[in-house]
Amino acid sequence: MRREDREKLIVTEAVRFFAECGFEGQTRELAKRMGISHAVIYRHFDSKDALIERVYDHVYVKRWNPEWEPLVLDRSRSLKARLTQFYIEYAGRVFDYDWVRIFVSSGLKSYGLTARYLDLIRTKIIQPAALELRHEMDPGAASSPLTEEEVELFWGLHGAVFYIAIRKYVYGERIEIDIETAVRNTVTTFFDGLTTAVPNG
Structure with a gap:
């Protein structure tokens, strides 16, 4: 060989x-x-x-699609539409036995792989999405640094999507749902809740 x-x-x-x-x-x-x-x-x-x-x-690196980064910033579409597309595509790439279990194992054993990957998610998806939400809700909003609360909202969304994979590949639950539908519902619920969590103005 x-x-x-x-x-x-x-x-x-x-x-x-x-x-x-x-x-x-x-x-x-x-x-x-x-x-x-x-x-x-x-x-x-x-x-x-x-x-x-x-x-x-x-x-991890080879499954990351660099087109996701401009997708999140594309203001010709609503942020809800952008994140729905992202999470459907993201789930298609990472809802995988090897991916999920290695990710969790790395975090439990304090290898730096999980921290590095989460930093990628934070800088390429979470923080840009939080800034886009601020702009969408108030285009004239000041360009002050993001608050922890703004960022945490999107970690909550990310975690809700990823938990489907955790249940399936770590806990061994039988997940007999359509993943795309579940992702759409999760993103929709997130945006429906924003009107009370982040009041406009």
Whole structure:
């Protein structure tokens, strides 16, 4: 097998291994599962952390769609329409056994992967959406820094969508719903509630 093909195979198998076992899973066990020697893994990766970094790139970075960033800022559409499209597409990318379980495992074991990904969500989606809401509700609003309350509103929306995946892939619940419909309902409920949570003016 070519070196690059072997490396890709190790990463692919590591994704499922860490999703099932968490990051405390040993690379020796991963090698055993793959039917290769432990040394083979370290001929491709200098350390377990280097392998985990490649898993992060494979599972998270490569699934991020850079078109989501301008979508949130597109004022030719309502913010509700923009976020509905974003969360439908986002759910299509991340509602996945490996993605969700690795994300949760990383947070529990204090690996930096979860913090890095949440920072991406914060800077590319949450904060821009909060600013867009401010503009939509009052186009002449002062450009003061966002408050924690404004930002937290959108973390609440994000968490409500993502919790569907948590229930399915972490808690093992049978989720027999149409995900797109659930996302639309969640976003609609969020915007319906804004009139009382963030009064205009």
